[in-house]
Amino acid sequence: MHQDFESILKSSGQSVTKPRRAVFDALTRADSPLKNGEIAKLTPSIDRASVYRTLELFAKLGITTTTIRGWTPFTELAEPFKPHHHHMICERCGVVEEIESDTLEDMLTILASRHHFTLRSHTVELSGVCASCSKNLPQPTSL
Amino acid sequence: MHQDFESILKSSGQSVTKPRRAVFDALTRADSPLKNGEIAKLTPSIDRASVYRTLELFAKLGITTTTIRGWTPFTELAEPFKPHHHHMICERCGVVEEIESDTLEDMLTILASRHHFTLRSHTVELSGVCASCSKNLPQPTSL
DNA sequence: TATATATTGCGAAAAAGTCGCAATATTATA
DNA sequence: TATAATATTGCGACTTTTTCGCAATATATA
Structure with a gap:
């Protein structure tokens, strides 16, 4: 290493x-x-x-x-x-899960080439609500 | 507006x-x-x-x-x-193109649900070399 | 229009990031 | 392994960015 x-x-x-x-x-x-x-x-x-x-x-x-x-x-x-991965973050509790998907990777390459770009690097960040938070807090937190 | x-x-x-x-x-x-x-x-x-x-x-x-x-x-x-979009940035000349793809959006939703997350927002940033830069600068810039 | 409340601007300060340069560590070579 | 050439560091000072408390002010509601 x-x-x-x-x-x-x-x-x-x-x-x-x-x-x-x-x-x-x-x-x-x-x-x-x-x-x-x-x-x-x-x-x-x-x-x-x-x-x-x-x-x-x-x-x-x-x-x-x-x-x-x-x-x-x-x-x-x-x-x-x-290993190459992206993040899925819970906006309520902050837990971060790692995401891997070859299909996603392939799609990004194709998208780039449609714009006549050679893809060299990329970031993908997903944000949402995890399973346990959506159970425990059915109401969205107010501001 | x-x-x-x-x-x-x-x-x-x-x-x-x-x-x-x-x-x-x-x-x-x-x-x-x-x-x-x-x-x-x-x-x-x-x-x-x-x-x-x-x-x-x-x-x-x-x-x-x-x-x-x-x-x-x-x-x-x-x-x-x-309109919802993402960015494709040329790492040589800095040009930024906006990217839209319903297929990509769908895939991200599916990916999130596989992790039992409800997707609320996301960012995707692609970086690479645009067509004109790869013509004009066939050699990668050295450090 | 008056009142309750949310928001602002100000001033100060903490945090984050940058820069030049002399001292030091690293690398390549003998 | 010692030496010279060079890359990198640590230091100190500085700039930029961001945050905070609070009195003054603007906003929304009745």
Whole structure:
């Protein structure tokens, strides 16, 4: 696992450094996407600026993917460190389930090609109400 | 159009105020999603704090949708003020095309129900290389 | 038009993100 | 394994973005 990570860095001419390992480890240990600030807190020995620079590099190299929730970006490991997936989030209780669908993936590729685009990456975020919340709270929460 | 907007506010027990109208107007005039800061600049007579509060309210009421590009959230009007769509962004030149597909929408609903979720909203963002960029720049840009 | 209440603007402050540069770590080479 | 060339870091200062409490004001209802 680590081996692959370091290979990606090296094969793209990047150094393997302590901050990069620390950020990668934090993301590996996390079981769900993290905010930038959370990553920084999980790597207290690393300067904030380096965390940001690392995150920017990881995004460029495709090591991570970032999605948004509310106004906040959340980052997690991408393939090959984590199987490709999307998120289904319950807007009541916040539970996050991972979604995989080859059919969806194929459709997105086709959609892109209809627009004469070569698809390189994508994000899909679904938001709704999970089964247990719709049982327990039949009335939508008021504002 | 405005009528609908004010109806949404009133029917959910919210007041129709100057800041809310200003933010809505700014989003209406924009032809593409805006950053929070851009919205604030387009509404100079409105205090920044009120712009943020308004944006938060709009999101809750489903008046707007927010997607991410890089690490920055972009907001635009949602249905019924703008037809439902998604984005296909060229990572080379930045051009944004709007994507619509009923088949995609249906599939997302089905995917959600497989997870026993009731789908309420979703975002799909595709990123890739547009036709003209893949002609002009056959070699991927290096880091 | 008066009253109750929701919302605003203000001021201040916290949080998030960025930048230049000297010091340091990493890599490649001998 | 030591050295030189270079990439990267940490630091410190700074800018930008976002949040908060509260008195003043605008809005909605009767």
